[in-house]
Structures are given as C-alpha cells and as structure tokens.
Amino acid sequence: MTIQLGQIAPDFEQDSTHGQIRFHDWIGSSWAVLFSHPKNFTPVCTTELGEVARLRPEWDKRDVKPIGLSVDPVEAHHKWEEDIAETQGHALDFPMIADPDGRVSKLYDMIHPESDPTVTVRSVFVIDPSRKVRLILTYPPSTGRNFAEILRAIDSLQLTDSxxxxxxxxxxxxxxxxxxxxxxxxxxxxxxxxxxxxxxxxxxxxxxxxxx
CATH class of the missing domain: 3.30.1020.10 (Antioxidant, Horf6; Chain A, domain2)
Structure with missing residues (x-):
C-alpha cells in the first residue's frame, strides 16, 4: 500500500507500551507524528527516542502526539526504555507500538525490501486532527532523523492552514x-x-x- 499526502491515515489497533491503542481514537483532536524504528536495542534509534522525549514541551506547544513503532514485542520495548532513560537522560513518555507481526509496518509501507527486508526504514508520518497525512519523510536505517526539521515543518503546516x-x-x-x-x-x-x-x-x- 502506498500512502500519499492528503489521504486518511490507515487506522489500526495494536499493542503498545501504553496498552492497546486504536490509532484514530488515540489521535483525538491533536496532531500526531508516527515514526518507525528498524529494531530495538540499536544505537541510532536509542538517541532518537531520547530526543523525542526531551522535546516534550515542543510537542505540547503544538498539540502534537508522538508515537513510535518497532517490529519487536512490547516486553522488549519496556526493557529498551530503561536503556534509553539511562543513556539519554530522558525517559519515554509516549507510546511505542509493538509490531512483531509487521501488520502496521506493511499497512504504512515501512519495510523497503531493497534496503532491508527484515526491518523498517525510518519512516515519519505527520497526521493532522482530521486524520489526513500531511507530511511523509523516509530515512535509511543508518541516518538518524532531524526532529528540529520535523518541528519546523509542523510549524509551517499549522501556520499555512490558517x-x-x-x-x-x-x-x-x-x-x-x-x-x-x-x-x-x-x-x-x-x-x-x-x-x-x-x-x-x-x-x-x-x-x-x-x-x-
């Protein structure tokens, strides 16, 4: 499935570190940033998740809910959270989706076989309160994301909407x-x-x- 700008983001129900989540209901009246990680206990992902937690005031200021995803089970997510808090100085305060069956990854076309058929690429989807996809970014597993740029893009989207x-x-x-x-x-x-x-x-x- 190919997702394009302006389309309604696919809904799903999946287990997460904050319990079972039905995505559209979880978004509520806020904006959302859904971003995937290739695998748990990997170095680049650890730094990214710590950065997203550090940026909590910036997400709140823009009424944005971040939510991560990795293909590992939720028990592994909880163990990883300890490493993230220890090494990055910020404990995760947002959900991490467990996707061991790859259902959400396939739904959002997060697995690019020519890159690596076993893990997700670093996908980013910015979704507005009407559930429309407004921004799509794709990074290779070797390149950490620039969340300052993601915030800048959200500022642009929210400003130009009005x-x-x-x-x-x-x-x-x-x-x-x-x-x-x-x-x-x-x-x-x-x-x-x-x-x-x-x-x-x-x-x-x-x-x-x-x-x-």
Missing amino acids: RSIATPVNWKPGQSVVISPKLSDEEASRQFPQGYKTLKPYLRMVDLQPLK
Missing part, C-alpha cells in the same frame, strides 16, 4: 512568508494591511503580525 500563505526555503517561525498566488493584490492588501513586498507578480513576501 492563512493564504506558504513558507519559503529554509523558513523559520517569525520570518517572512509567501502570499498565495491565488490571492489578487486587492485581496492580499485586505488580508495583510501591514503591507507586503512584491518581488515578482507571483512572488510576494509579507511579515506576519502576531495572530490574536
């Missing part, structure tokens, strides 16, 4: 954004009374005032 804008290359919160080409100059002036800069008719930049 305004007729897009975020340009290397954008960070607080920097200028692009006005949608769908807006006429008249409508752009109405929506952005603070003024904007026209570089080309299709490229108009604006500094946003704080939303109230």
Whole structure:
C-alpha cells in the first residue's frame, strides 16, 4: 500500500507500551507524528527516542502526539526504555507500538525490501486532527532523523492552514512568508494591511503580525 499526502491515515489497533491503542481514537483532536524504528536495542534509534522525549514541551506547544513503532514485542520495548532513560537522560513518555507481526509496518509501507527486508526504514508520518497525512519523510536505517526539521515543518503546516500563505526555503517561525498566488493584490492588501513586498507578480513576501 502506498500512502500519499492528503489521504486518511490507515487506522489500526495494536499493542503498545501504553496498552492497546486504536490509532484514530488515540489521535483525538491533536496532531500526531508516527515514526518507525528498524529494531530495538540499536544505537541510532536509542538517541532518537531520547530526543523525542526531551522535546516534550515542543510537542505540547503544538498539540502534537508522538508515537513510535518497532517490529519487536512490547516486553522488549519496556526493557529498551530503561536503556534509553539511562543513556539519554530522558525517559519515554509516549507510546511505542509493538509490531512483531509487521501488520502496521506493511499497512504504512515501512519495510523497503531493497534496503532491508527484515526491518523498517525510518519512516515519519505527520497526521493532522482530521486524520489526513500531511507530511511523509523516509530515512535509511543508518541516518538518524532531524526532529528540529520535523518541528519546523509542523510549524509551517499549522501556520499555512490558517492563512493564504506558504513558507519559503529554509523558513523559520517569525520570518517572512509567501502570499498565495491565488490571492489578487486587492485581496492580499485586505488580508495583510501591514503591507507586503512584491518581488515578482507571483512572488510576494509579507511579515506576519502576531495572530490574536
């Protein structure tokens, strides 16, 4: 199964370190980040999980629920949690899905046989409160993810959902954004009374005032 942006994320019910989870119900009214790990007790994954736990204030600020997945059973997850807390200084405070039968991994196309037929790649799915997939990232097992970039992308998604804008290359919160080409100059002036800069008719930049 190939998952594409804008599709409803496949629902599933699976055991986790926080008990049985029905994915859509677990998301609730929040955003979610579902990310897979090739295998328990591996070095790169250990650093990633510790980082996600460390970033708890950032997830909460954006109303995002992180949830991990590995093909090992839940008992192994609980043992791994001890190593993560010891070596990374942050105990896991989010669920880890146990997927020993590979059901969820297959559902989300997380196993790429040409990379390794026995483990998942480092998949990332950002899912919004309507259960739509909004971002997909795929890293090889040898490359740890940049969760600062994942947070930046979520900031962009949440901001652009509420305004007729897009975020340009290397954008960070607080920097200028692009006005949608769908807006006429008249409508752009109405929506952005603070003024904007026209570089080309299709490229108009604006500094946003704080939303109230």
